[in-house]
Amino acid sequence: xxxxxxxxxxxxxxxxxxxxxxxxxxxxxxxxxxxxxxxxxxxxxxxxxxxxxxxxxxxxxxxxxxxxxxxxxxxxxxxxxxxxxxxxxxxxxxxxxxxxxxxxxxxxxxxxxxxxxxxxxxxxxxxxxxxxxxxxxxxxxxxxxxxxxxxxxxxxxxxxxxxxxxxxxxxxxxxxxxxxxxxxxxxxxxxxxxxxxxxxxxxxxxxxx
Numbered sequence: 145x146x147x148x149x150x151x152x153x154x155x156x157x158x159x160x161x162x163x164x165x166x167x168x169x170x171x172x173x174x175x176x177x178x179x180x181x182x183x184x185x186x187x188x189x190x191x192x193x194x195x196x197x198x199x200x201x202x203x204x205x206x207x208x209x210x211x212x213x214x215x216x217x218x219x220x221x222x223x224x225x226x227x228x229x230x231x232x233x234x235x236x237x238x239x240x241x242x243x244x245x246x247x248x249x250x251x252x253x254x255x256x257x258x259x260x261x262x263x264x265x266x267x268x269x270x271x272x273x274x275x276x277x278x279x280x281x282x283x284x285x286x287x288x289x290x291x292x293x294x295x296x297x298x299x300x301x302x303x304x305x306x307x308x309x310x311x312x313x314x315x316x317x318x319x320x321x322x323x324x325x326x327x328x329x330x331x332x333x334x335x336x337x338x339x340x341x342x343x344x345x346x347x348x349x350x351x352x353x
Contacts, residue, residue, distance in 0.1 A: 166194045170316070170348025171223070174214035176231055176326065178338035179281055185220040186230055188213025190346050196243070204243040204261065212237050212269070214344045218278075229278030233326075233342075236272060239302060241265020261306040267320065269298035284336045293332050298342070299324045311352065318346040 169191045173184040192210035217230035242265060245258035274294050276287045304318030326340040 162198045164196050164198065165353045166196070166314075166350045167353070168192055168194055168208070168210070168316075168348050168350040170346055172212055172214050172344045172346050174216065174342065174344030176216040177341040177343070178327075179216050179231060179279065179340055180338075181216045181218055181230060181279070183220060184343075184345055186215045186217035186232070187221050187224045188215070188344075189224060190348055192237075194350065198245075202245045202258070204245055206239075206241050206243055206263070206265070208237075208239045210237045210239065211235070212344075214342060230276075231279065231281075231340075232273075232275040232277070233271060234273040235269040235298065237267050237269040237298075237300075239265055239267035241302060243306075257308065257311060259308045261308075261314075263302070263304045263306070263318070265302055267298075267300045267302055269300070271296045271298065282335060282337045289335050290327055290337055293335065294326055295324060295328070297324070298322055298326070300342075304346075306350075314350045314352065316346070316348045316350065318348070320344055320346065 172188040172190045174186050174188060175184050190212055192208055194206060194208040197205045212235045215231040215233040218228050241263045243261040243263045245261055247258060247260040248256055249259050250256040271294060274291060276291055281287050282290050300320050300322045302318055302320040304316060306314045306316040308314045321343040322341050326342055329339045
């Protein structure tokens with residue numbers, strides 16, 4: 145994570161550099177491996193701010209501050225609501241990633257523009273709130289025992305792509321998978337349940353200032 149931030153800050157000074165800000169909003173569809181539920185069923189809000197540094201090359205460096213709702217649910221829903229059972233999580237996340245710009249459109253505004261982005265990076269998150277409802281995640285005890293041992297910090301990797309409709313608006317598809325466990329049975333041998341690992345898919349739109 146620190147190395148990516150260093151790369152973000154230490155871009156070749158010989159290139160023309162441009163900082164751009166954006167506002168982002170969208171939806172996450174998430175699941176948690178190990179909770180007995182399957183599928184990217186839980187919808188959640190995704191919103192935040194971003195900053196990118198563009199040079200004369202096709203590489204672009206990005207950092208964001210995001211609010212993410214994720215977790216798991218027994219049944220799929222398109223929009224956030226009250227899923228029937230599962231785990232509800234709320235995070236603040238800081239992704240840092242590199243984007244490769246492609247599909248140069250010479251007919252776009254001004255002197256042309258790259259319409260595509262392919263991204264890869266890492267993210268660090270802080271758990272703000274967690275809840276387990278209508279889910280027997282700890283058959284030999286109380287679900288609250290598991291909840292108390294949820295990790296407060298999350299580290300993930302991410303992949304994605306974006307299409308710029310014009311210079312102001314872009315649409316994104318992103319997949320994020322945790323590196324760290326939400327709940328680790330090896331650290332909690334007295335609780336007889338599975339380790340928990342998060343993943344989620346994000347659909348979003350960004351307005352570039």
